[in-house]
Every structure is written in structure tokens, then in C-alpha cells.
Amino acid sequence: MTAPLQDMSAAEPAAVTTSEVPRKAIEGRSLGRIAWIRLKRDKVALAGGMVVLLLVVLAMLSQPIQWIFGLDPDALHQDLIDPSLATPVGSFGGISWDHPLGVEPKFGRDIATRILEGSWVSLLVAFGSTVVSVFIGSVLGIIAGYYGGWADTVISRMMDTFLAFPLLLFAISISAALQGGAFGLDGLPLHISVLIFVIGFFSWPYIGRIVRGQTLSLREREFVDAARSLGARGPFIVFRELLPNLVAPILVYSTLLIPTNILFEASLSFLGVGIQPPQASWGGMLSSAVAYYKVDPMFMVVPGMAIFVTVLAFNLLGDGLRDALDPKSSR
Template structure:
């Protein structure tokens, strides 16, 4: 029989104050979900690089007019002296690149490509952001209503989504944009073209967001916090906008960053086909449309706007992937 081992309380366990005495306050305080997501996002260097590029593109679009004014850039100024009248190609090598025109000039008219790239940046982002906002609002509201109420409400909204998804969107967009070229709703020119593109792209793309939000709402409506709100007498609108929507911010933010580049490509495609932004207003798709006729004598004219679209879409996609991984704790 062994004798019991005697231990003093001070030796058996350390007091909490002694354990925490050497730690700083920042080392022991808890982190919010936003702080945790930010820490996860910062670890993804590729996503951070994509976010930096996106911020630079947004600044370029917002400050496009001041930049043009400060540096004396005119996207519609003709420089016929820089174009060979026989070949209709820029004089010199690499598309007429020079200190005055770092990205060269257009064939035929000699307009500065850098100025038109900067001018086209705000057009693409305004159309893509406006269309994304419209589709997100419609898709979120209808999707959360369908997922929460279920029954015949879910059936009607789901069939409406299927109907919109069955539309040949490209042909429909071409027909609407072409029929409203003169003027409509008191708008003319560039404001009309931008409004039409935002409506066409956003109004017919809301089912994609709606399906995602509906699926999330179907899962969330069975959670304990929703049952608790109901037991306290909360009505449907309160549960929708106070309980469900705050838990849907993550998928909305992530899908928005992935939908914006899709809308940029769609706007560029419509402008390339001649039914989007009309000349002389610069747009990346319109520049590609013009470059098709000159790619053999001046390939650089096609490469620059193509790279602008490529870098923008890639940056938004990388940012969206990083946000998805940061906001979803089960992703890693």
C-alpha cells in the first residue's frame, strides 16, 4: 500500500492571474467573425493581389475624368499626323508608341489608346456594378422569400426563375438595345445606352443570385435562432430582414465579386457587336470591334483592350475566390 502523495494547492495548479500576467490584452481578447475572416483573407496572397488590382481599377474609373484633365488626355482627339495615310496604320513601331502616347494610337484616326482605355474603364465598371446591384437586389429578395415561405410561394418564384433562365439572353439584349438606340424614357445618347445595358444585364441575371439565396434560406429557416424568433412572436418580414438576411451577407458579397466580371464581359460583348456603348464614346468592347479590321497591320491595338478586360476579370475572380475561402470557415 503506497502512501498518498501530498501536494500543496499552489504547486498543484497555477492561479489564473499568474498564467495571464505575462500576456498582453491583445493576446487574450476574442476576435469577431469579421476579424477572423480578414486574417484568413490576408493569408491568401493571390487574393490580396487581386484585391489590390481591383482597388486600382476602381480608382482609375472614379478618377478617369480628373486624370484626363491633369495629363491633357483627350480620348476623342484625332491625330492624323501620327497615321500613315496609305496604310491607315500608326507611324513608327509597336502601334506608334511614344512618350506622348505610351500605348500607341489607333489606326485610321490616331486617337490615343491610353486615354480611351481610361475612358472605357468607368463605362465598364458603371454598367457591371449597376447590373450586379439590380440583379442582387431582385435575386436576394425573391430568393429569401421563396426559401423561407416555401409552398406555393416557392413554386411560383422558382418557376419564374426557370422562365428567365430559359430566355436567350444575348439575342434578347441585342433586340432591346438595338430598338432603343434613338431615345426612350427621356434619355438619349450615353445615359440611355448605359441604362439599357444595366437593365438588360441585371434584370435577366437575377435568377442566378435568387437560386443561391433560396438554397441558403431553405437551410437557415430550420435553425434554432429562427425558431426562437418565431416563438417570441416575430412575424415573417421581421424574420426575413432581421434574422435571415444578416446571415446571407457572405454569399451575397462573394457572388457579387464573381458576377461583376461576368457583367463586364457581357457589356464588352454587346459593345463588340455594336449594340452596346456607341462611338465616339470609348469602351473596351467597342475598341475590340474597331481593332478587328486592323489586327493584321496593327495587332497592338487589339492586344491592349483585350488585356484590360483580361486583367480586370481575372482580378475580380481572384478576389472572389479569396473572399469565399475567408468567409466560409469550412472551406479549409
């Protein structure tokens, strides 16, 4: 007799349906998260961002740090100065445990404390002037790019006029004319306010041209046409449709504009029309070091390196943000 046929259907493994296979949930990522992932891959930009963060924290805490450790940027240490040469006693500008970056010639003030004191001045002027220029340039650039016509013509000619000004000479003349007192201010508040106004007010065309060009491109996109077809008016389209798409270029250009303004403030202080002594500023320290760079080069190297590191850090961070926020970037 032949063996009984076995039920072949029982021997076969049960078919697995696709619904029983565990699937990994698809995780949506916003544009901000994608930009952050790209930025984390750029180690150079992250290093620049860490330096920028450290500089900002030190500038904000400069006064408490001086109070806690009993530091005085205007304290004189004449015992550390050679009376015959007016230079610091010892090598490398009088570097010691008490004065890790040395002391100034002639006056003997601690360079490290004055660098710390000058950090908040430089960053305050740079950030304040950047906010002024970004605000004016963004508003006028969006208006010129979206509405066009006579508004675009007038604003564009204003940009050309401001760009034709010899900015440095104009800033020197205005700063020198307002040194005594104006607008109910005098002293350090007046100098800082004048620098913020001069640098910010005459720098807005640079970002204004960028925002205008981006707006000209965005106003022809489909989402703008869709908003118009639904009855949206100009202000709604500008603030709800165009402005969110302009945040990335405005942010990137702002990070690149801050180091330019730091150099501008240092240039004016170096020429004697910016922050006035005895208030510490990096440009003012460089100006004072000119007469001693042969006998005490450290007095020039330290504030020069402070400006160099700060500007380099902001530029590295700006380049990294530009690559991270660019949708066409391959990173």
C-alpha cells in the first residue's frame, strides 16, 4: 500500500502578509532640523560657533568677572615700567602670573583686563549696528522687490547713492563732530550710539540689495500666486509668504556683517574718532601700540589677535550657516 498523502498545505509555512512586518515609522524632518544636521557635519563651522559663543559670554560677563576678581582696566602699575624707556620690565611685555598678557608701556595697565573690557564695547557696537542695518535693509529691500515700479526705482537709487558715499570719511567727520555731546548724551554712551548709528545707517544698502534680489525671485513662485488667487493682499504675502523664506539669507548675511562692523569700529577707534580713552577698546589699544611696536611688540600683537580671532570665528560660522541653509548644498 502506498503511504497516505500528507496535507501539503499544513507543511508549508504560513504566508506572511506585509501588514505583519514591523515597519520603521517615517520621521519627518523640518528645514531647520535638516540645516542643523548639515551644520553638525561641518566641524570648522562648529568650532567657529563655539568661539563666538565664548566671546559673547565673556563680553556679557566682563563687568561681573572684573568685580569678582578685583580687576581694574584703568589701574596703573608704574612699578612694572622702566622709567628710562617707558617700557614694561622683563621679557615679552612684562608677562607674569599676575599679568598673563603683560602690561601696557608708559601706563602699566593690565592688557588682559583691558582686552576683556574692550570685548563688550566691540561686540555691542557690532551687534547694534548690524541690527540697524539688517532692519532697514530688509524692510526697504522687500518693499522694492515685491512692489516694484516707482518704489523699486526710488529705493534702488537710494542704495546707489549710499553706496557711492566714502563711508569711512563720512563716518570720521560725523563722529568727530559729535564728540562733545549731542541728543542729551555724552561720554561713552554718546560714542557707542554714534558708532551704532553711523555704521548701521550707512551699511543697510549691502543687505538691501541681497534682500531685493531674493524677493524678485520669490514673488514669481507658485506659492505667492496661490496666495494671490485666494485673495491675499500685499502685506499678508510679504509677512506670511516672503519673509519666512528670506530668514536664511538674512541670517547668513548678518553673521558675515558682524565681523565687518567689528573691523569698522576698530578702524574708527584706531583713528581716534571712535571710543575715546581711557575706555578700553581693541582699536584704541592698537592705536596706542603704534609708538611702541619696536620695543614692545606684544602690546600690538594681543589686541590684533583678539580682532583676528573674533572676525575669523564669525566668518567661519557664517560660511557654515550658508552651506547648511542652502537647499542645493551637497553636504
